[in-house]
Amino acid sequence: MKIMHAPYDNVFLMIGLCTEVFIFFISAFDEPSREYKWDRVYPVLNDKNAVTDPKLGNSNVGKTTAKSAACRRAIDQLNKNVDTLNELYINKLNDLYEAQIKQLKNGASADSMQESTRKLADEIAALNEKYKKMLDAMN
Incomplete structure (x- = not known):
């Protein structure tokens, strides 16, 4: 209506804006709806007297099971293998680089x-x- 004069x-514009202000004022006091039902997974969330200090609670989170210990050993072995592979990679590259430097110093042919260089690329x-x-x- 404002555009058409x-x-x-x-x-009418003022009535509409006042209605909008009234609706926003009323909705400010509404309690937001709970989207997730976390209390089903963690019942302690609904308990007002729950102990939330991890040092005082009786949870078994700190205890490792045989499965998690085996997983930890596998990860440690994997880290060891990756470190070994890294060392091998660096040593091979250094050896090939030094060989190329020697060839350049000795006046090697093209x-x-x-x-x-082909050997280096293959390695x-x-x-x-x-x-x-x-x-x-x-993975």
Whole structure:
């Protein structure tokens, strides 16, 4: 009505805005609805006298079971394997790099440099394949 310049457009606009203010004022006192029923999973949430201090509660969270201990050992072994693979990767790259430096100092031909570079690329591809297998095993 305001755009069309209808009669009494200001009055209707003010009535609409006052209605909107009244609705927002009333809805401010509404209690929000609970979307999740966490109290079904954690009944302690509904208990007003519940002990929430983890040092005082009698929960079994800190105790490890045989399954979690086996999982921890597997993760430790996996970390050890990844560290070993990293060391192998770095040592191989350093050895090939030093070999290329020696060839350059000795005035090696372009063919030998190309062969050395090809070997380096093959080693990197093989190590990347090992990394891929490790990552697939982790997933």
